[in-house]
Amino acid sequence: MSDTSSNVPQQQLPSEELQSQPMPVINLGHLSLDPTSRCRVVDDIARACRDLGYFQVINHGISQSVMDDAIEAATDFFNLPSETKEEYASDDLQQPVRYDTSSKDGISMSRAFLKHYAHPLCDWLQYWPQQPPIYREYMAKYAVEVRGVALKLMEAILEGLGLDTEYMHVKFDEGLQLLSVNCYPKVSEGDTTIGLAAHSDYGLLTILLTSCRGLEVVDRSSNSWKVVQKLPHALHVHIGDHMEVLSNGRIKTVVHRAVLNPREERISIASIHGFALHEKVSSAKELVDEKNPPKYKESSFNDFLEHLTANLDNRQRNFLETLECKGHI
Numbered sequence: 001m002s003d004t005s006s007n008v009p010q011q012q013l014p015s016e017e018l019q020s021q022p023m024p025v026i027n028l029g030h031l032s033l034d035p036t037s038r039c040r041v042v043d044d045i046a047r048a049c050r051d052l053g054y055f056q057v058i059n060h061g062i063s064q065s066v067m068d069d070a071i072e073a074a075t076d077f078f079n080l081p082s083e084t085k086e087e088y089a090s091d092d093l094q095q096p097v098r099y100d101t102s103s104k105d106g107i108s109m110s111r112a113f114l115k116h117y118a119h120p121l122c123d124w125l126q127y128w129p130q131q132p133p134i135y136r137e138y139m140a141k142y143a144v145e146v147r148g149v150a151l152k153l154m155e156a157i158l159e160g161l162g163l164d165t166e167y168m169h170v171k172f173d174e175g176l177q178l179l180s181v182n183c184y185p186k187v188s189e190g191d192t193t194i195g196l197a198a199h200s201d202y203g204l205l206t207i208l209l210t211s212c213r214g215l216e217v218v219d220r221s222s223n224s225w226k227v228v229q230k231l232p233h234a235l236h237v238h239i240g241d242h243m244e245v246l247s248n249g250r251i252k253t254v255v256h257r258a259v260l261n262p263r264e265e266r267i268s269i270a271s272i273h274g275f276a277l278h279e280k281v282s283s284a285k286e287l288v289d290e291k292n293p294p295k296y297k298e299s300s301f302n303d304f305l306e307h308l309t310a311n312l313d314n315r316q317r318n319f320l321e322t323l324e325c326k327g328h329i
């Protein structure tokens, strides 16, 4: 994820009191109806991407039980005794469970999380947690299905941008999927700790499954935090940094954060989708002309990881800012 130092609303506490404006809810099932219905959905997705950068999807084809099972697998993993959770990380390709209880700009955070690649599954499954015994089966089923949703969405987004969906589709199909599995403690009365600080996601798009409310996104028109409601059977979708690059700035990445839920511990599973590790993402040539010169330098997911390592102590510049072509932004 990309740290954001600029353009973040000042207000730091959870935004309970904010009016939650309606969020676009897209019925993905209509993508595979007749051509007219498909056009309408593609237009709705294009508008949501252009104006907001986020939306929710329903009728996406993933059954409630597959989503519930993934949440259960994550919950059971985080409830394991610490030694069992940590034992799981015994070589370089396995990432340990990590705990973020840091403080940034005077705000404390509290989150336990696990990140693992998920595509191609046959390459990565062996590195996933072995405990609880249901983890691999349940999480893998969800990972495969949510990737199918990402592919459909990517196709629709490219179509909405007027791009050659076939060419990009291959790159996306061969691309990576990273699961960020998060567990946030329940917050106690008066506690101002939050779960995860403001950031944007790398990659092209993120699909988020959550056990309860807690995600907030920056509403660009009012520059304020907006609570994302948890709608039944819905998944939340938001645009990542590389989609802003690919679309040459027509679609903007979304700054978001997670606040703690006062009623219960919260699990979220963010599925981040992008091109392969070393595949460069540049602005689509169809979206670059004299009036719209390229706004960003090309970069890969690996460049982002290198940026992260090089900037561990320097939180001043986020990844996207480092890609801006001077003179155009």
Ligand SMILES: O=C(O)CCC(=O)C(=O)O
Pocket: 001, 180, 182, 196, 201, 208, 210, 214, 215, 216, 256, 257, 258, 268, 270
């Ligand atoms: O937990 C959430 O709602 C957000 C998680 C997130 O933004 C991430 O894992 O990148």
Ligand SMILES: [Fe+2]
Pocket: 001, 199, 200, 201, 256, 270
């Ligand atoms: Fe994120």
